[in-house]
Amino acid sequence: MATEVVMPQMGESITEGTLTKWLKQPGDTVARDEPLFEISTDKVDAEIPSPAAGVLKEIKVKEGDTVAINTIVAILDAEGSAAAPAPAATPAPAAEAPKPAAAAAPAATTGASTDVLMPQMGESITEGTITKWLKKVGDTVKRDEPIFEISTDKVDAEIPSPADGVLTEIKSAEGTTVGINTVVAVIGGGSAAPAAAPTASAPAAAPAGAATEVLMPQMGESITEGTITKWLKKVGDKIERDEPIFEISTDKVDAEIPSPAAGVLTEIKAAEGTTVAINTVVALIGGAAGASAPAAAEPAATPAAAPAPAAAPAAVATSGETPRSSPLVRKIAKDNNIDLAATGIAGSGSAGRITKNDIVGYIQGGAKPAAAPAPVAAPAKAAAPAAPPAPMPGDLVPMSKMRSIIAKRMVESKATSPHVHTVFKVDMTRIVKLREKEKNKYEQRNGVKLTFMPFITRAVTEALRKHPILNAAVQGDAIKYNKNINIGIAVALDWGLIVPVIKQLEEKNFLGIARGIVDIADRARNKKLAPDEVAGGTFTVTNSGIFGEQFGTPIINQPQVAILGIGGLNKEALVVQDKDGGDVIAVRSVQRFTLGFDHRIVDGADAGKFMTDFKNFLENWSEDIG
Structure with a gap:
């Protein structure tokens, strides 16, 4: 059945929106909650997710048109969805952004006080940055009157007050990034807890x-x-x-x-x-x-x-046209006298959007804040003492706590999942040549080294999009299909192994993935990972090929159902076709990849199709690398 996609209401006082860009074209396959188009209002710039999975059948409103809320802007041939009722509710992850504050805030603290919470601006959004307070302590505010502005990677918005009263306390200063449902202010007569608590x-x-x-x-x-x-x-x-x-x-x-x-x-x-x-x-x-x-x-x-700069290595600008960015980015640029159009900072967000991490990374890379890079080098010293002394022959050395639990988890995984492994040989010559050509300019341009890992991770992401069973998990007698692609990257340490997770990779471009890998690896080695950065993975990649092995057979990281092992990159003689279609022997750069999968829910055919798409993506690489 057809599903109507409507212009969402991005706030109680918003009556219309301008459709600034279509992210999909008629005939494109669209997943539920995948960004479908971008809109702009006087309060919000946002990517609007698809209300259903299916094929984009028709676009009814062209880019640049301003239409009233609930106007039908497109038609989806959805897979088993209801028609009209669904879209009105489904754009809500972005559309209902101001309402979470209104709904959740009435959790009173003392007397007539009302907590003002950081709203959830979409199902995949976990935090937001307060860019500006529109009211100050002591001001009288009306219910639904804008009280502060926030910025996330998807939405920039003014957040309305959840109640009438007096703003008695601001708990999070401008520029602070906090998790959803964090109390950021108090409205009412009571005095609240110290501002530092949240x-x-x-x-x-x-x-x-x-x-x-x-x-x-x-x-x-x-x-x-x-x-x-x-x-x-x-x-x-x-x-x-x-x-x-x-x-x-x-x-x-x-x-x-x-x-x-x-x-x-x-x-x-x-x-x-x-x-x-x-x-x-x-x-x-x-x-x-x-x-x-x-x-x-x-x-x-x-x-x-301060933690934000660590999340993005320094970036160096390139020339280009006026880039897409959020009000938060533009405010930071203005405060630092940076012309976004002139510098051409490479954006790691969706469709090349410049994020807060990109602009902060650029500032660090320049000559501006000299104090910011200094703390980054310091943790390296802290990591060194963690290496245990080399044991002598004949010593009986107890396992570290980390090692003993790793051992326990490995045995549990083998007992839980019937492991099957399949090995594919991939011709990496095209990527090797691209990397050799671009690596020096890439590092100068973006502040990160161009390695093979982002190419591989990007290919895994695309293959998981097509084969979600490999991104699933077993829960009892049911299969949970994870909404986001969260890939764990195994990092070898002197004192053990750790698997930090890069989340929501389906929303990141190549540059965003490259920066994310460098960031989590550095912070893993320097013991700077946050708790949620080692949890929530849906698929794991482990690179043991750096030690020269052809391939390995890795153990699945529970409760995931698959893991990809990366083998060594070597030159080999392969039979390839010449321009005339004849067979010739050529020296090529070859790498073997092993997919370990849980045979309870992943069949050999599923694994084979996944690896075939993974292989084809790498061998025929055509994406821009930033």
């Missing part, structure tokens, strides 16, 4: 008297405990909020844990080497904590934004 990086229990309890954090959904490997502070030391206080190790991540508050470390409750359950109190911060917390509230805006 941005805490490490868990802290409610203060007991003048002391703040430091808890063992949960470093992933399946993690139930962690081992304290090193205390970076001793009793009596003064600590700043978000300053690393101790190191932990789990089976998925080794990380430095920041302090949840400013003050003096008054007690250590768990010694080095101790394994404790999540949410166990491991230390107390007291003494100066109460006095220091308010002082830390103002600088919190700067540290909150």
Whole structure:
């Protein structure tokens, strides 16, 4: 049946929108929630997701036209969807953006106070950046009156107030990036908790008297405990909020844990080497904590934004026409006297859109903020002591906590999934030549080295789009088809193996993938990964070919159902066709890839089709690399 795609309402006061760009053409196959077109209103620039899966049959409104909300802009030949009722509700991930704040905010705190929350601007959006406060503390606000502006990778919007009242507290400063449903302000008569609380990086229990309890954090959904490997502070030391206080190790991540508050470390409750359950109190911060917390509230805006530069290596501009960007990016550019059109910064967002990480990376790469790059080099020193001393022949050395849990997980995976492996030989000559030609200019242009990994990851992403069973998971007697493509990249460390995850790869271009890989690998080695960056993977890629092996047979990372092993890249003699169609022997760059899959839900035919599409994508590479 046909599904009507309508112009969504991007806020209660919005009555029309301008269709700025179609991302699909008639005849294109569209997945549910895949961006279909872009719109612009006086409050929001957004990509609008498809309300159903199917084929785009007809475009009724051309680019540049302004139409009223609920106007039919396109027709989809959907697969088993209802016609008219669906679209009105389905564009809601973006369209209902202002409403989550209104719906969730009435969770009152004290007296008549109302919490103002960071709204969810789409199903795949997990955080947003506050770009501007439209009201200040003490101002009277009306319900549905714009109170602040936010920017995400998909939407820039003014967020309306969820209630009438007086703005009594702002908890997140301009430029701060916070998770959805975080309290960013309070409307009403009551006084709220200290402003620093919402941005805490490490868990802290409610203060007991003048002391703040430091808890063992949960470093992933399946993690139930962690081992304290090193205390970076001793009793009596003064600590700043978000300053690393101790190191932990789990089976998925080794990380430095920041302090949840400013003050003096008054007690250590768990010694080095101790394994404790999540949410166990491991230390107390007291003494100066109460006095220091308010002082830390103002600088919190700067540290909150600081992690963002680490997420994107420095970028160097290239010349080009006026690029697509968000108000947040344009504000940062204006504040730093950067002409986006003149610099031609390469965008890693959807359709080349310049993201916050791109502009911050460009600033770091230039001569502007000299202080930002300095902290990046420092963590490398912290990682060095983690390497264990070389054992002597005859020694019996106990496994590290990380190694023992890895061992347990590997045995569990083999017992859970009937593993089958298939090996494909791929002619990488085309990509080898492209990389050799572009690698020097690419690094100068974008600030990251051009390696083979983003090519491979991009090919995996496209193959997973076509074969979602490889991106699925087993849940009891059911199969869960994951909505997003979240690929884990195995990183070998001196003290073990870790698999950080790059999420929502279906929304990233080649440059975005390249930057993401460099970023997570660097932070994995420097123990700077956040808990959610080692969780949520739907497929894993592991590169053991760097050690010269032809191919391996990797073990599936549960609860995933497939893993790709990358073999060594070597020159071999292959039979190829010449221009006349005859067979000739030529020296080619060849690489073998192994797909390990769970035979409970993945058949050999599924694996073969996946690998064939993966192979063809690499051998016939035609995408722009940025």
